[in-house]
Each structure stands twice: as C-alpha cells, then as structure tokens.
Amino acid sequence: MTIKAGKERSRLDPEPMPRRDFLGLSALFAFAGSMLFAVTGMLRLPKAAVLSSPSKKFSVTLPDSLATGEPFVPPGRSVALFRDAEGAYAISTTCTHLGCVVKASAGEFECPCHGSRFSADGSVTKGPAPQALPWLKVTASGAGLIVDEGTTVPAGSKVTV
Amino acid sequence: MSTAGSPNSAMRGFLDNLRAAPRRILDSAMRGGAPKTDRTRSTFVFGNVFLHLHSVRTHRWSLRWSTTMGLGIASTAGFLITLVTGLLLMFYYKPYPDAAYDSIKDIHFVVPTGRFIRNIHRWAANVMVIAVLLHMARAFYTAAYRKPREFNWLVGWGLLVTTLGLSFTGYLLPWDQLAYWAITIGANIAQSPREVTDALGVTQSFDPGGLQRLLLLGSDTVGEEALIRFYLLHVMILPLALVLLMAVHFWRIRKDGGIARPSDAEKRLGPSAGDTYPVFTEAPAKTYQLAAIVRGKTSAVGSGPENTVPSMPHLFYAELAVLMITVFVCVALALVSDAPLKELANPAVPENPAKAPWYFLGLQEMVSFSAFMGGMGIPTIVLIGLGLIPFLDREESGTGEWFGGAGGWPLVRTSILVGFVAALGVETFAIRFGWIREWLPSVPQLVITLINPGTVLTLIYAAYSIWLLRRHNSTRAAALGLFTCFLCGFVLLTIIGSYFRGPNWTFFWSPTDWARH
Numbered sequence: 001m002t003i004k005a006g007k008e009r010s011r012l013d014p015e016p017m018p019r020r021d022f023l024g025l026s027a028l029f030a031f032a033g034s035m036l037f038a039v040t041g042m043l044r045l046p047k048a049a050v051l052s053s054p055s056k057k058f059s060v061t062l063p064d065s066l067a068t069g070e071p072f073v074p075p076g077r078s079v080a081l082f083r084d085a086e087g088a089y090a091i092s093t094t095c096t097h098l099g100c101v102v103k104a105s106a107g108e109f110e111c112p113c114h115g116s117r118f119s120a121d122g123s124v125t126k127g128p129a130p131q132a133l134p135w136l137k138v139t140a141s142g143a144g145l146i147v148d149e150g151t152t153v154p155a156g157s158k159v160t161v
Numbered sequence: 162m163s164t165a166g167s168p169n170s171a172m173r174g175f176l177d178n179l180r181a182a183p184r185r186i187l188d189s190a191m192r193g194g195a196p197k198t199d200r201t202r203s204t205f206v207f208g209n210v211f212l213h214l215h216s217v218r219t220h221r222w223s224l225r226w227s228t229t230m231g232l233g234i235a236s237t238a239g240f241l242i243t244l245v246t247g248l249l250l251m252f253y254y255k256p257y258p259d260a261a262y263d264s265i266k267d268i269h270f271v272v273p274t275g276r277f278i279r280n281i282h283r284w285a286a287n288v289m290v291i292a293v294l295l296h297m298a299r300a301f302y303t304a305a306y307r308k309p310r311e312f313n314w315l316v317g318w319g320l321l322v323t324t325l326g327l328s329f330t331g332y333l334l335p336w337d338q339l340a341y342w343a344i345t346i347g348a349n350i351a352q353s354p355r356e357v358t359d360a361l362g363v364t365q366s367f368d369p370g371g372l373q374r375l376l377l378l379g380s381d382t383v384g385e386e387a388l389i390r391f392y393l394l395h396v397m398i399l400p401l402a403l404v405l406l407m408a409v410h411f412w413r414i415r416k417d418g419g420i421a422r423p424s425d426a427e428k429r430l431g432p433s434a435g436d437t438y439p440v441f442t443e444a445p446a447k448t449y450q451l452a453a454i455v456r457g458k459t460s461a462v463g464s465g466p467e468n469t470v471p472s473m474p475h476l477f478y479a480e481l482a483v484l485m486i487t488v489f490v491c492v493a494l495a496l497v498s499d500a501p502l503k504e505l506a507n508p509a510v511p512e513n514p515a516k517a518p519w520y521f522l523g524l525q526e527m528v529s530f531s532a533f534m535g536g537m538g539i540p541t542i543v544l545i546g547l548g549l550i551p552f553l554d555r556e557e558s559g560t561g562e563w564f565g566g567a568g569g570w571p572l573v574r575t576s577i578l579v580g581f582v583a584a585l586g587v588e589t590f591a592i593r594f595g596w597i598r599e600w601l602p603s604v605p606q607l608v609i610t611l612i613n614p615g616t617v618l619t620l621i622y623a624a625y626s627i628w629l630l631r632r633h634n635s636t637r638a639a640a641l642g643l644f645t646c647f648l649c650g651f652v653l654l655t656i657i658g659s660y661f662r663g664p665n666w667t668f669f670w671s672p673t674d675w676a677r678h
Contacts (some may be wrong), residue, residue: 017380047391051380060666096414097532098349100342100511109677114512115527115666126599130606132354 058148061143062088062161069120071104079136079147080104087158090147091122091140096131109133121155191241198360202473214411216419218469223420228303230431231483232296238291238404238487243327246282250275254334256392258385261336262505264496269502280495288491290520293324301550301644302573304560304637305421309480311551313413316406318548321643322620323403325520330395331520333388341506342515344391349376350528357533359606368618370591382508394556422561427468478538522658523651526588529666530596535615542619543647550644554636576625576642580649583621587614588657592668603659622646 009015036093060074062083071080078101093102093109100113109118116127123132137151138159145161193204205218222228253272254265268275297317300306306314333344354370357671364371378385414420423429467582470476503512517525527535559565564573592612597604622643630639 018473046376046379050384052384053381054384063256078509098346098353098528100345100515101509110665112665113342113513113515123602124598125602126595127596128528128532128609130609131359 057146057148059141059144059146061146070104070107074103074147077112077147077149079149080109081138081145081147082156087160088138088140088145089158090136090145091150092134092136094133095096095129096124096133097127097129102133123155182225196473198232199471203469206473212473214408214415215472215476216415217472218294219472220419220421220422220426221433222426222468222561224470224479226477228420228422228561230299231293231479232292232299232488232677234480234483235292235322235487236289236296237283237407238293238484239491241406241484242285242488242491243282243289243412244400246278246285249278250282251396253286256334256389258336258388260507261334261388264446265337265502271500271594278501278542280498280500281491283500284494284498285487285491286331287519288487288494290324290328292487293321294520297321297547297649298644302564302641303421303533303562304554304565305475306551307421307560308551309419310417313410313417314551315548316410316413320403320410322408322544323399327395327399327403328518328520330391330399333383334395335502336388336506337503337508338510338512339499339501339503339515341508342512343517344387345511346515346517346525346528347521348378348383348387350532353532353536355533356531356606356643358611360605360610368430388567391570420561423565424560430468433468445501514662514666516658518660519659521576521656522662523654526654526658527613529662530591530613530615534613539615539619546643546655550640554640556635556637559637563639566637566641568629568638572629572633572638572641573616573645576629576645577649579625579642580622580646581653583625583646584618584650584653587618587621588653590614618650622650 026117058074058077060081060084062072062081066072066083068084069082073080073083073093079090080093081088081090083089089108091104093104094100095102095113095116097111097116100111102109102111102116102118107120109122109128111117114128116129117125118129118133119125119147121132122135124130132155134152135155135157137148137153137157139146139148139160143161145159157158190209191205194201196202196205206215206217215489230269230275240632250268253264253268254276255261268279270276290567298315300317304626316346332341352370352374354373355364355368356370358364358367358370375381377390378384379390436539516522524536525542527539531538554566558567559569563569596613597609625646626639626643630636632638661668661670663672663675669675
C-alpha cells in the first residue's frame with residue numbers, strides 16, 4: 001500500500017487546519033463532553049428517587065357527636081372531615097396559595113397567611129388562592145374511615161358509613 | 162588544640178541567630194522590607210497577595226466620602242462579621258429537626274456569649290443586605306456601571322442574589338415557628354409556576370414549579386431533608402460562591418481603572434496638597450506597560466499618576482474606619498435587640514401572621530394577590546432589567562457623578578414622587594376595594610395572574626419610564642426614572658408588609674390593633 005505524497009505545503013500555504021490544532025480541539029471537545037456528562041450526572045443527585053415523606057393514608061373514626069357541617073380535624077393532619085345525610089367526606093386544609101394550613105370552621109375555611117377564604121365545599125371566595133381546596137379520597141373501613149391525602153376526588157364525592 | 166575556640170564561636174553564632182530570629186521571621190514575611198517609606202509601602206502593597214487587590218496608589222476622587230460612602234466596604238465588613246460569628250455558631254448548631262431548635266435554645270440561654278454572638282450574626286446579616294442594596298443604588302446613581310465596568314455590575318448583581326440567598330437559607334435554621342412557616346411559604350413560591358401551568362392544564366407533563374420546590378426541599382414537605390439542604394447552602398455553597406464573586410468583583414474594580422470618576426475630576430479636585438511627594442521626579446520611561454494593564458481612554462504616557470495618593474495608608478485607613486463603624490453598629494444593635502426565637506416548629510398550626518425576613522415582605526405583599534407574579538414573575542423581570550442596565554445605557558455624560566446623566570436630580574426627585582404615589586395609589590385601591598376575585602369569584606386564575614396590583618404597578622412604572630425616554634431622548638433618563646420608581650415601590654411595599662399587615666394578612670393601622678388570640 002502506498003501513500004500518495006500530497007502537495008508540498010509551505011508556511012505561506014498552510015494546511016486548512018493543522019493536524020496539531022485538530023488534535024488539540026478534539027481533546028478539548030472530549031474534555032468538555034466528559035465534563036458535561038459528569039456534571040449532568042451530579043445534578044441528578046439532588047432529586048431523590050424515593051421521598052422520605054410519611055404515609056399519606058391514615059384511618060380515623062368520626063365522633064358520634066359530630067354535627068352536620070361541623071369540621072373534624074384529626075390531630076396532626078391537614079384534613080377536615082365532615083358528615084352529613086349523604087355520607088362522610090374529606091377536604092384538604094392545605095391552602096392552594098402558598099401551603100399554609102387553613103382554619104376549618106362550620107361553613108367556611110380561612111387561611112391565616114394571606115387571607116384566602118373558601119366556602120363549605122372548598123371553592124375560593126376571597127383572596128389570592130388560585131384553586132379550590134381539593135377533596136380527598138375517603139373509603140369506609142369497618143366502623144371508621146381511611147383517608148388518602150395523596151389522592152384527590154371530584155368535589156361532592158361522599159362515602160356512606 | 163586549634164579548635165578550642167570554634168565551639169564557643171559557633172555557640173555564640175547560634176545564640177545570635179536565636180536572638181535575631183523574631184526579627185528575621187518578620188523580615189522574611191515582607192518581601193520588600195518593612196513598609197516605612199512611601200516606596201517600601203508601595204512594594205509592600207504590590208507584593209502582598211491580600212493587599213494587591215488594591216492598586217498601589219489611589220485616586221483622590223475615590224477617597225472622597227461622597228464617592229462611595231464606604232458602602233462596598235461596609236458590605237464586605239458585614240460578610241466578614243457573619244463569617245466569624247457564623248463559624249462560632251457552628252460549634253453548637255445541629256442541623257436536624259427539633260435538635261436544631263434545642264441547639265439554638267442552648268446557644269441562646271446556655272452557651273457563654275452565645276446569645277450575643279447570635280445577635281451579632283443576625284444583625285450583621287441585616288446590615289449586609291442593607292449595605293448591598295445601598296451600594297447597588299450608589300453604583301447606579303453615579304452611573305458607575307458604564308464602560309468599562311459593565312461586567313463588574315453583573316458580578317455585583319450575582320453578589321446581590323447570593324446575599325439574599327444566604328439570608329433566606331439562614332432563616333430556616335432555628336427551626337421555630339417563624340422559620341418553618343416562612344420557608345413553607347418560600348418553597349411554595351418556588352412552586353408557584355404551577356399557578357400558570359395549572360391554569361393552562363399542562364402541569365402533568367410540564368411542571369417546573371414542582372421541580373424547583375422538590376430540589377429546594379428534597380421532599381414534599383419542609384422536613385429534615387429541607388433543613389440539611391438549607392444548612393448546606395447556608396454554610397458552604399453560597400458562602401463559597403460569594404467569596405469567589407467577591408474576589409472577581411474586587412479584582413475588576415482595580416483592573417477597570419478604580420472607582421468611576423468624572424472626566425474632569427482632576428480639575429474639580431484642584432491641585433494636590435503641597436506636601437505630596439511627587440510620584441516621578443523625572444520623566445517616566447516605562448509607563449506604556451501600565452497603560453497596557455489598566456484599561457482606560459488615555460494612556461498616562463509622559464506624566465505620572467498625579468492626583469493619586471499611596472493606598473497605604475490613605476485607603477487602608479478609610480477601609481478600616483468603615484470596618485470599625487460596621488462592627489460598632491452590629492455590636493450596638495446586638496446589645497439592644499435579641500434575635501427572635503419562637504416556639505418549636507409545628508407543621509399543623511401556621512404562625513399568624515407568618516412573615517418572611519423584612520426585605521422579602523414587599524414580595525410577600527405582592528404574593529398576597531398572585532403567588533406567581535408577585536413571587537417569581539415580577540422579581541425575575543426586575544432582576545433581568547437590573548442586569549441589562551449597563552448594556553442598554555451606553556451614554557457617556559454624567560459618569561461618576563451623583564444623579565449624573567440626562568434629567569439629573571430633578572428627574573430623580575419627580576420619580577421618587579411618582580414611585581411612591583403610584584404604589585400608594587394601587588395599594589390603597591386594593592386594600593379598600595379588594596381585587597378581582599372578590600367582585601367576580603368565578604374569574605379564571607390567568608386573569609388574576611396577569612392583572613394584579615404587582616403587575617399594574619410594574620406597568621405604570623414602565624409607562625412612566627418610556628415617557629421619560631421619549632421626553633429626554635435618553636436611555637439614562639428612562640433608567641433613572643425606572644430604578645427610582647422600583648426602589649420607592651420596594652420601600653413602600655416593604656413598609657406596608659412589615660407594619661400594616663396583621664393576622665390573616667389583613668390591613669391594620671397599627672400592630673396594637675391586632676386581634677389577640
């Protein structure tokens with residue numbers, strides 16, 4: 001195999017890109033590429049695959065004395081439970097504006113942080129909240145209820161107990 | 162026998178060396194000898210890795226009090242104080258929920274000088290934020306951001322953002338009610354792009370807000386993951402970023418030719434004092450090299466750097482004075498006012514009212530109408546606008562002068578009025594009559610996101626600025642008006658958020674009217 005000698009080049013007529021520059025640039029691109037790869041990998045780290053949050057399901061038994069339209073807030077949960085003739089239902093008490101816990105009272109929810117107000121079914125009546133308070137999934141379980149804070153259901157969904 | 166005298170003389174030499182050791186250690190530390198004359202002091206500044214961030218000689222204009230008011234050094238001093246006190250607090254602080262609260266309580270009540278150090282840390286952080294904001298205003302009003310200092314304005318922009326980030330991350334660490342709910346609100350502001358994606362119905366596939374919140378908190382609630390992230394940002398990532406940016410900032414001041422000054426600064430300063438030792442006693446031979454290093458319009462060939470004085474001691478005394486005043490202010494405030502520590506964080510009961518640090522209360526006021534626009538949209542627009550100033554205003558008149566450029570002080574005075582009146586008007590209207598949701602409860606959220614007191618105010622300011630641009634036929638005039646307006650709006654909203662908002666974010670004329678519960 002013979003290599004044909006190319007045209008003799010001089011200083012006045014240099015190669016379009018000297019081999020040295022080409023190799024240097026390749027090395028530089030290889031470096032940049034591997035750094036990009038490494039940094040992307042590192043940026044992947046802060047987003048955990050499994051979140052260390054407690055279970056969102058809990059069971060609760062409504063007190064017999066609970067009147068229609070009165071909220072029952074289980075201790076330590078941001079959920080208000082109600083019972084009327086049609087059944088029991090749960091409305092989240094986490095404000096849709098900036099995540100404060102709204103105060104549930106008969107017929108109204110009121111947020112202490114920026115003054116949003118919600119009617120008895122959770123829809124916004126005043127203030128900056130962009131959305132209604134979501135209704136949460138409730139299932140009957142024996143004498144009690146199981147509330148799933150992670151699953152929302154359409155407003156008006158009630159479960160008979 | 163001939164060596165009888167040698168051990169003695171070696172011994173004597175050894176003792177002499179031992180006696181001279183302290184002096185020689187000192188000498189060896191200073192490459193050019195002790196800084197005793199102007200010449201050796203110059204060599205000292207030039208040859209010292211810390212001091213050489215300063216140039217050897219400083220222009221007399223830079224040393225005038227009214228040029229900088231020492232605000233940059235005050236910011237740096239604030240950082241140094243928080244650095245030292247922060248390191249001390251780290252001896253006891255434990256970044257884990259509940260343990261964090263207990264350790265702060267220990268620092269406050271048990272650790273010797275703990276409360277004092279924590280107070281200084283907190284006050285120095287506040288002083289630093291104020292100094293950084295005023296420093297930015299100084300650089301803006303003296304048009305110091307102009308060529309060749311555009312890049313340094315951008316670095317300063319980065320320093321402002323980092324400083325605010327440091328304050329915000331420090332706010333969670335005590336893990337009390339105040340901290341917990343301020344950070345819950347802050348994290349949900351990070352999530353607020355959902356206000357728009359929800360309204361458009363694309364959150365399922367495109368959710369930048371949720372991702373931001375998740376990265377900030379490391380979980381879907383403010384808990385141990387959030388605390389360790391905020392701690393890491395507060396004590397490591399952000400301070401490192403700040404130091405890095407500060408190094409570039411200081412270096413560029415020097416390389417960009419020192420503090421900005423008017424072109425006729427020499428004439429205005431008049432002749433230098435009679436006892437000033439001339440820099441060159443004969444015609445300089447090598448000034449071309451200096452001209453190559455320092456960017457500027459005229460190369461100082463054939464003349465020495467007249468109207469400059471040696472940085473050591475003139476500039477260093479000024480800097481030390483500002484440092485001492487800053488320390489004094491922080492210590493005095495720390496003695497009269499304790500850093501707050503409320504009850505242990507309780508995720509079930511929000512603090513009412515839950516207020517962020519004071520410099521975010523203007524944002525919180527806007528957030529109380531639209532979370533996305535007030536918390537992210539408008540701040541982003543303002544930050545982008547700030548960064549672009551030096552690239553949009555390419556004029557030259559008035560550089561280095563207070564309120565320099567088209568319009569000058571009269572324009573700024575009118576703008577202060579416009580800024581306050583517009584903000585006061587919009588707020589009065591919103592507080593008196595409420596906003597769209599109260600009149601039309603079923604209005605789509607996007608309408609409120611687009612039309613709320615924050616955006617209305619921004620539009621009024623923008624319209625005023627465009628009017629100035631056309632009237633004065635000058636970008637600088639428009640910039641002066643807009644910057645002043647936003648500054649006034651920021652001040653007014655901050656005051657309203659701090660003093661006139663009580664429980665449920667209701668308007669109160671005085672905190673004494675707040676309903677007790």
